[in-house]
Amino acid sequence: MKSIGKKFVIPLLFCCSALAFSETVFRSPEEAATFAVSNSKEYRLKKLHVEASYKAARLALQEFLPSLNASFSENDAIKIGGADSHSKSLQFSVRQVVGDGGKRIVAYKMNKTDAYYAVKTYEQELQAFQSSVINQYFVCLRQQEIIKIKSDLEKNAATQLEIIKEEYRLGLALENDYLEYLISFRKIQNDKKKAERELRKQMRILKSIIDMAPDEELHLENALVGGTDIPYLEPHIADLWRMTDERNPAIKKAEAALQYAEQRYKYTKLFFLPEVTVEGGVSFSGTAYPLNKPSYSLKLSLNFQNVPFVPMTVGNGYGFNKKQLVGLDNSLSAGIVPDTNYFIKHTVDKIALEREGEQLRLQKNAVHEQLFEKAAAYDDGKDSIARISESISLRERRLTVSAEQVEKGEMKRIDYLAELMELAEEKVNRIAAETAVQAALRDIEIVLCVPFGGLQKCF
Numbered sequence: 173m174k175s176i177g178k179k180f181v182i183p184l185l186f187c188c189s190a191l192a193f194s195e196t197v198f199r200s201p202e203e204a205a206t207f208a209v210s211n212s213k214e215y216r217l218k219k220l221h222v223e224a225s226y227k228a229a230r231l232a233l234q235e236f237l238p239s240l241n242a243s244f245s246e247n248d249a250i251k252i253g254g255a256d257s258h259s260k261s262l263q264f265s266v267r268q269v270v271g272d273g274g275k276r277i278v279a280y281k282m283n284k285t286d287a288y289y290a291v292k293t294y295e296q297e298l299q300a301f302q303s304s305v306i307n308q309y310f311v312c313l314r315q316q317e318i319i320k321i322k323s324d325l326e327k328n329a330a331t332q333l334e335i336i337k338e339e340y341r342l343g344l345a346l347e348n349d350y351l352e353y354l355i356s357f358r359k360i361q362n363d364k365k366k367a368e369r370e371l372r373k374q375m376r377i378l379k380s381i382i383d384m385a386p387d388e389e390l391h392l393e394n395a396l397v398g399g400t401d402i403p404y405l406e407p408h409i410a411d412l413w414r415m416t417d418e419r420n421p422a423i424k425k426a427e428a429a430l431q432y433a434e435q436r437y438k439y440t441k442l443f444f445l446p447e448v449t450v451e452g453g454v455s456f457s458g459t460a461y462p463l464n465k466p467s468y469s470l471k472l473s474l475n476f477q478n479v480p481f482v483p484m485t486v487g488n489g490y491g492f493n494k495k496q497l498v499g500l501d502n503s504l505s506a507g508i509v510p511d512t513n514y515f516i517k518h519t520v521d522k523i524a525l526e527r528e529g530e531q532l533r534l535q536k537n538a539v540h541e542q543l544f545e546k547a548a549a550y551d552d553g554k555d556s557i558a559r560i561s562e563s564i565s566l567r568e569r570r571l572t573v574s575a576e577q578v579e580k581g582e583m584k585r586i587d588y589l590a591e592l593m594e595l596a597e598e599k600v601n602r603i604a605a606e607t608a609v610q611a612a613l614r615d616i617e618i619v620l621c622v623p624f625g626g627l628q629k630c631f
Contacts, residue, residue: 195389201309202624204392205302208382215298222287222294229287235276238268258459265453265469272447275439282432289428292421296621303614303624308378310607312392315371317603322364325596329357329589336585345585353586360593402613402628404554405547412547412620413540415630419621420539426532433528437521439478446474446486467493471501480514482506539619546615553609560602567595 198204209215243263269276336353339345376386384390405412417423439445451471456463471489484506491499511517574591577583617627 195391196384197391197393198309199393201306204309204378204382205305208305209298209302211383212301215301218294218297222291226284226287226291229284232280232283235269235280238266241265241267259457260459260461260463261455261457262463263453263455265451267449267451270448270450273439273442273445274435275447278432278435278439282428285428285432286425289421289425292424292621296421296618299618299624303611303618305378305381306614306624307607307611308374308381309392310610312371312374312378313394314603314607315367315374316392316394318600319364319367319371321596321599322360322367325592326357326360326364328592329360332585332589333357349584349586353589356586356589356593402550404551405616406544406551409544409547412543412616415620416539416543417536420619421621423532423535423539426528426535430525430528430532433525437525440518440521443478443480444476445478446476449473449475465493467491467498469499481509481511483509543616543619546612546619550609550612550616553605553612556605557602557609560598560605564595564598564602567591567598571595 198207241264245259245261247259249258333353336345336350340347340350375390379386379388379390449472451469451473453469455467455469456465457467458465469489469491471487473488474486476485477483484504487501487503489499489501489503490497491501571588571591574583574588578585578588613627614624617624620627622630
């Protein structure tokens with residue numbers, strides 16, 4: 173029995189230990205971004221909200237549909253000294269607005285457009301969130317590379333430290349040189365520890381963004397950043413601005429707002445454009461059930477609400493039964509409305525229209541300026557990568573010469589260590605420049621509303 177128990181306990185302990193040391197592995201920053209989106213309740217709820225709002229705006233057709241009305245009345249009157257009276261009536265009516273100069277259509281299109289660009293704005297925000305995850309992923313990878321560079325520097329410096337220590341022991345090196353080298357070596361060790369601490373901090377930030385537990389193990393596989401085939405963007409800034417005007421939701425929404433404001437302002441100036449309404453009905457009346465004497469009605473109404481000071485309604489109605497016309501109704505109602513602010517409101521509406529145009533201009537300028545800044549950052553980053561890469565090559569060649577000088581005693585080891593530290597710093601700067609270029613590209617693609625990598629296709 174004991175041997176059987178061991179057979180079950182050992183595999184169980186192995187499985188538990190495997191679960192305890194399990195970790196999440198991301199093979200690329202895009203995979204981390206996808207995980208973050210699927211794990212984000214906030215963006216999932218935002219998506220449901222904007223999609224539901226857009227669907228509601230598209231189906232908001234109640235203003236164009238006829239309104240139905242039904243009414244029933246029953247009246248029993250008791251008369252002392254006379255005959256009692258009984259009356260019953262049942263009425264059905266349908267009212268339909270035939271035309272109002274396009275006012276309802278403009279309102280419907282405006283609401284639908286606002287809901288549509290709310291969806292596009294959400295997509296842009298989601299893309300920005302994905303970019304923040306990718307940026308943080310590369311920050312962690314960059315920090316890993318920094319640790320690797322500093323570890324190599326520490327290893328090389330430790331080798332030289334042993335040599336200068338032995339030279340000092342044999343009296344071939346001054347104590348001051350040895351102590352100065354030892355101080356620099358301790359600084360290298362301290363910088364490495366700071367880099368390792370910074371990596372743990374950046375990993376916690378990444379876990380927070382993608383909604384992972386702080387104590388959960390996370391492994392990031394290295395993703396090559398490299399260069400890009402996209403040319404310098406400043407010479408193409410006019411084309412990028414044109415693409416932005418055609419695709420950016422903030423600009424398109426401002427354009428739509430100006431267009432609808434112009435249509436609404438135009439409608440307020442159409443004083444004698446009425447709202448045309450047709451209403452038809454059927455009624456049944458009698459003293460007892462069943463009510464089998466139907467009568468029909470049809471009425472046309474013209475409502476002139478845009479007429480200043482004296483709005484009026486004109487109606488023309490007909491009543492008939494199955495055989496003949498039994499009634500004709502012509503009506504006119506008007507009221508005097510002492511609107512003392514009429515001309516001021518007209519001026520305010522005109523100013524509001526001009527403000528919509530100015531808002532569109534300012535929105536375009538803001539987006540264009542943002543795009544120019546990102547394009548300049550991209551171009552500057554490409555220049556920095558080229559200069560830093562050349563500097564690294566030159567420094568590596570100089571280190572080869574310096575190593576020979578150190579062996580010949582023509583150069584101090586502390587000076588050689590300084591060159592090693594400078595080379596390590598340049599490598600760190602190149603990694604930072606490469607990630608900054610990729611971040612600038614993603615920012616530009618967000619402004620242009622194209623998928624990540626889509627700018628490459630544009631060129």
